[in-house]
Amino acid sequence: MRGAQGDLLRLVAAGQAESRAELARLSGLAASSVSLRVEELIGSGLLVEEGEGTSRGGRRPRRLRLSPTAGLLAVADLGAHHARLGLLDLSGTPLVVEERPCEIAEGPEATIDWMAAAFEELLDKHGPAGVPLRGVGTGVPGPVDPASGRVVAPSRMPGWNNFPVAERLGAHFDLPVLVENDANLMAVGEARSWPKCETLMVLKAGSGIGCGVIVNGRLHRGRGAAGDISHVRVRSDSSVTCSCGHDDCLEAYASGAALMSVLNEQGIAVGRPADIVALVEDGVPEATALVRNAGRLIGEVLTVLVNFINPDAIVVGGSLSPAEPLIAAIRAAVYERCLPLATRDLEIATTRSGRDAALLGAGSLLLDAVIAGAPDGRHT
Amino acid sequence: MRGAQGDLLRLVAAGQAESRAELARLSGLAASSVSLRVEELIGSGLLVEEGEGTSRGGRRPRRLRLSPTAGLLAVADLGAHHARLGLLDLSGTPLVVEERPCEIAEGPEATIDWMAAAFEELLDKHGPAGVPLRGVGTGVPGPVDPASGRVVAPSRMPGWNNFPVAERLGAHFDLPVLVENDANLMAVGEARSWPKCETLMVLKAGSGIGCGVIVNGRLHRGRGAAGDISHVRVRSDSSVTCSCGHDDCLEAYASGAALMSVLNEQGIAVGRPADIVALVEDGVPEATALVRNAGRLIGEVLTVLVNFINPDAIVVGGSLSPAEPLIAAIRAAVYERCLPLATRDLEIATTRSGRDAALLGAGSLLLDAVIAGAPDGRHT
DNA sequence: TCATCTTCCTTCGAAATCGAAGATATGGCG
DNA sequence: CGCCATATCTTCGATTTCGAAGGAAGATGA
Structure with missing residues (x-):
């Protein structure tokens, strides 16, 4: 799922392209190559054709969407006293979003384990059967070292300094894990709007x-x-x-x-x-x-x-x-x-994205990680 | 000269790669493809093989350089009361740099025409015979609209507001033309160091x-x-x-x-x-x-x-x-x-780049324009 | 000295990509 | 209604790119 296929999937997931022709224009690939790749992606169950779009003076495009069964992302946005938690499909559309009380001051271990349990609960309650979880991610109210996924010198997260958040979260899910500053996630989420x-x-x-x-x-x-x-x-x-x-x-x-x-x-x-x-x-x-x-x-x-x-x-x-x-x-x-x-x-x-901006941003960045890291259905 | 070949040329010109192996590593292309492209570039007279580099534990690399006859760039850095002018080869190495008095307050027409004449003079005096001029560029001490090449609302360039600098300079040379803010050029030049x-x-x-x-x-x-x-x-x-x-x-x-x-x-x-x-x-x-x-x-x-x-x-x-x-x-x-x-x-x-930083930066940006715009030797 | 390892570069068949031509489907216009 | 312009998508042969294997040249170390 890397390279060209990943690019195409990303364009569809981000809502930038809805047809083979648009994909060809945006990706820079030849129309014929796009058709081939799209056929493969449909074959592997990641994309589906869904009706036809409106004509722009010629033949109607056949609309492409991410398959609803392609996968789910579990994302969170940690605040000081509460957390927003959500499940997204791979295109970043929320299936559920909940806000729950959560004291970040209780320390990283307790908070992350709580988050993992909450994700599991959301999946049980709201995750369609047979749709695999593809990635988990969270925003935190402090600086994050992007390489290690550690929180670094946070002023408002007592007990979290230098804690390997990504590692701990990854211990619950054998999946791509994203940890990022909450404002950064907001920015990414907002950028889509x-x-x-x-x-x-x-x-x-x-x-x-x-x-x-x-x-x-x-x-x-x-x-x-x-x-x-x-x-x-x-x-x-x-x-x-x-x-x-x-x-x-x-x-x-x-x-x-x-x-x-x-x-x-x-x-x-x-x-x-x-x-x-x-x-x-x-x-x-x-x-x-x-x-x-x-x-x-x-x-x-x-x-x-x-x-x-x-x-x-x-x-x-x-x-x-x-x-x-x-x-x-x-x-x-x-x-x-x-x-x-x-x-x-x-x-x-x-x-424009409202209160879920950070969750949408987490979804967007996670999708990149999922596409880059998980060749064709397997998850690393 | 677009696409892969352009990328390779750029890497060599920027001094980032000196051998086919380095080009392969940096460009992401397969080593075999790099060899092919390099052979073509040598064939068209843009690259030359020049001796061998030092071994890093194995066979010595064959060093690649831009051909000294590949082309020249004429660049300037306009100040309030003087201008630095130079000729560079395509790798950005200066052949000559001169500083001349020049009153920017005399207005855009006079200054640009003067600059064009100075370029011609430098070419006559210092340009190796048979080496074509491939591009001209200048820095100006004010904001530049990148799309139009106009100076916009400059606080220290009386008479220049909204003047189409790139157009006027382009009238003297049928070549890629670059006009950019002087601090921006300095930044680009410095970045190479x-x-x-x-x-x-x-x-x-x-x-x-x-x-x-x-x-x-x-x-x-x-x-x-x-x-x-x-x-x-x-x-x-x-x-x-x-x-x-x-x-x-x-x-x-x-x-x-x-x-x-x-x-x-x-x-x-x-x-x-x-x-x-x-x-x-x-x-x-x-x-x-x-x-x-x-x-x-x-x-x-x-x-x-x-x-x-x-x-x-x-x-x-x-x-x-x-x-x-x-x-x-x-x-x-x-x-x-x-x-x-x-x-x-x-x-x-x-x-680290000293007083010529802006000239080097102009060369670097011009090279991009030259590579993008001029397929194989022709100049548009 | 000689086997072994590393690095650089080339060769060559396999695979991906392209692009021109055509097939399909639509809107607009006389 | 028939024709043309436009847009989408596919087919297929030509081209480009890849990648595995191997050859070339040198470093290393017993």
Whole structure:
């Protein structure tokens, strides 16, 4: 399933191609070769022909889809106090998504074993009989070394430092395993909803602040820590020391956690970032002012990055993203201060993929691993 | 010369491969296919076999080089008051490099026509007889729209806005033409000297401040303006209005031009950035303090970008780069404030390619255009 | 000195890929 | 309705690429 066949499968799975002709155009292969390969893929049960598409002035294309029996992916997105878990088919379409409470602070062993059990349960309940699991993956709220699948120096995952997450997860499933930073997964998932954007910045505004970068259509990891914006120094009157040891980090002013602690000090009880959104929607002025200020600070940091990276779009997701004043303040700061050349065609918008973005991203990256690693049905 | 053959030629030209075996390893083609293609390239006069390399424990490789008669590239790097001009062979090795005075403010027509004449002169004087010119290219100190080859909204090129530079230059030579921002060219040229670095930031500290970014081994352009760091707001006590209309831009504090105007106000006469370097080397305290402060400001901006992009190296070039305190202050700021994860393996160093970096970069990008555009000896 | 290992390169039949031509199916137009 | 333009997909011979085997040339070590 490597090489040409893998490419074709990927194009179909990603929804970029629906017919042999489209595959030929996008893959660069000759139409005849595409036909051959597609026939083989249908023969091996991975693709199916499903009706006909609409004519574009000539013969109607025969639509191709991934076979529903081709396989399943089990994916998760770990947060501090809860996890989203899902089963996807190979095209990345969710069959089930659930959110369950889960304390990441209980440590890696307990959490990963719990996750594995939850995957098994989902498979039992919702997995169609006879459809094999092809890969498992999870997002974690901290930096991941892509080579080893270890969590490295996470600021909000006590007990996880240097833990071989991929290895432990792989011990439960003899399958391709993916472990990646949650904001990076969000970025990959979101990128599928922005097909025309080559360069994309995806901001995750939740209890922390994360960011994933898509450059040239692909996730940019750098040496593993790329995308961090939370420990940038912001312009500020007061002086707050961040958990990282430096003063005046963005995270200490503009993260959901920081906003919550300010509100709680003011006697307004909030338990999670979504509560802040509710307060803003209820018109509570303290909350609105705080959120707007957070947006301004984030926007000022983005200013530097927008001039530098020149993205096609900035997408804001995470549990704070439904708060209108946040986006508005980010937009104001970026458009006011960036070079006209950089903002001319820049779109700043909220997530198109919604809360499942990270799960979709995990599916997308996992599919690559599955295609690369598992020749024709066997799983390594 | 497209496809496989182009890839092979590129690998040899870039100095990445010197033998058929290396070509096979790097190109991914089978050794037998490589041999075939190489034979053809030798037959068409583009490659030559030149002696033997050193054994690595087995039979000695037969070294391959681009034929000296394969072609020439004429390249330039336009500055505000002078231009560097050179002839390169297809492997990017300079035959001649000259620096000539040239006032960019005289406008695009005059400057480009002057450049074309200078190219002709260099070819007459230094071009080996019978070796065809294969491409021309130039760097300009302003943003370039990659699609049209026009200069867009340049802050330091009066009269050039929206001028079709590539078109005008192409009118003199019926050849592939390259027009690109000077810092971007520097980045490409420098990247050849940092073969192990996938992600690279190249800072040009001259009378202006420019930056080029290499992501995944390739120049990142964004929508054409990527790499700008000069109009980022810096933390500062006073308030200076930049030419871009905003307050407290980095360029207004840390560019060579800004430093020169401060020194001149202090009664220390300087005419060009290199004079500042001389003052620093002579131990003039005013100059040293200014340069150190500029480095600190630049470093603080880089801080944000290093956390975000996670480069393998930051390379500092441009006419101010020989000033030791500049690099020292940049290093101090970056290492002090960035995430340990991002600085762990980060190298911050001065240019390896020297003053010709931009010319080398132009050669590298031009070679791609030449290989892509000119099938077997004909030039389109 | 001589067998053995490594590396480089070529040979040659097998396999994959291409591309031109044609078969199939549709929309548009007089 | 018949014809043409367009688009999709297949057939089939020509071409390219592969990969296993082997030849060439040198390093290594007993």
